[in-house]
Amino acid sequence: MTISIGFTLTSQNIIHETIDDEVVIVDLEKGFYYSLRGTAAQIWMEIIAGVPEGDIIRILSDQYKTDLAKIEAPVKGFIHQLVEENIINPASPQDIGNKPDQNEPHLIYTSEQGEFSPPIIEKFTDMSELLLLDPIHEVDETGWPNMAPDNITDKEK
């Protein structure tokens, strides 16, 4: 099934920036970060512009002069992966009014030429261990934490 409305970021803990042809997404809550390049970065641009899945497939099909059928599965799979990673959600009806004008061109990134290559998410989890452990385990009789430095698994270390 093709989702006919756009997508929104799941929370304020998802932040992102684009440099040249790469998008870096950071999940502040989980400590994960992601690199999207090539068509993945291109699709991300469309997603954050509020473009629905079906329109993204059509845009890419036009740009790469490739049959919709060849574009559809990898794009849907990519978007599904973003949803599974809890980075984006299908927009709710109240979000629709906030979508940008669908008549505006959304092809911000067009460095990929030639054949369409499937979008790939590169995921990094090396920072997540900093966030998984609660650094405060117990408090003393005054209410302040007992923190033996050896037990600290924090950002400071």
Next chain:
Amino acid sequence: MVKLTIETKRAESSNQPTRPSLFFQELRKSFYQAHKAVGGTIDRYYQLGEKIIQLKFAGPALIRKLTPALSHLETQPHPQPDLTINLWDSASTGIQPPPPPWNPDDYRQFGLIRGFNNERIKTVFMIALQMIDLERNEAIYWIPDTEDIPYYHSIRPLRSILNWWMNKFQHYIVHSAAVGLPEGGVLITGRGGAGKSTTTLSCIGSGIKLAGDENCLISLNPKPYLHSLYCSGSLDSKDAYHIPGITPYLSNASKLDREKAVYLFTPGHRDIMVKCFPIKAILIPRITGNKETTITASQNNLSLISLAPESIFQLPGAGAKHLQIMADLIRQVPCFSLDLGSQISQIPGVIKKFLRSL
């Protein structure tokens, strides 16, 4: 999973004290009692960029733990410092702070305190309590006992407070090394093991000066600029053996078989450090196994992934604005690949030649 809560939306009116500002006032009273108990404050002054920061210590106990890493920034007493940080410990002063007005489950990721972080007040408890009132330009640092301070706290003291406060002036701490000269220098970014410390510390005694090994302060207006924060750092002890010139500055040279190597460039070694410079380029090191060290043009996008995550995940409360600043920096500054050769002594010469070419 503990949820990170960044409460930046709830603006706090200075006319209506709320729990965070009321608690801050309570802590100030405790600090007053602490320095009264030990006969007054010992004040130290530091210059960070154009800002003067006053550290007011209740007694001497914390000074040897927190000031050496800032010693290259120490300056003369100033009648109107831009920021005052009040510091005390309970063990040496006998003064406890008031009980925390939050519950144990209010400690969030990185020790951020739920309900005590808003646009005006920032609070974190990680090894020590660090709290700042951004409207008053005043901060509190408290720790039960100076013996609780581990080396990694001493080599980058007061980092949360300094980051929060400097953010007011669009200055941001990044996880990066930096070397250069007053007329210009480079950021050296990369994930752990990429060769940042090796590159940076190889410059000791070469004429190229160090601005930092792990944490630096950057600003973008009017142009990308870097300020040194700390004159200390740490590295894996096995790496220390390979870096010529580091040995005299190791503070734990006899313990390298069981500890990370900790170095400190004290005021006597000021020739090693540079306080600030315009950022001319970003270098991304990688160890190649080749003999020669070379610098070649790189894609700028590589520097964001090597710079941003570690910077964000090492600073409590850092988020979208921090990421945007780093992206803007990379948009303004060219990025190069630093392919490190096996001859470490060759590295500073290559960087020096590169700096001249910019």
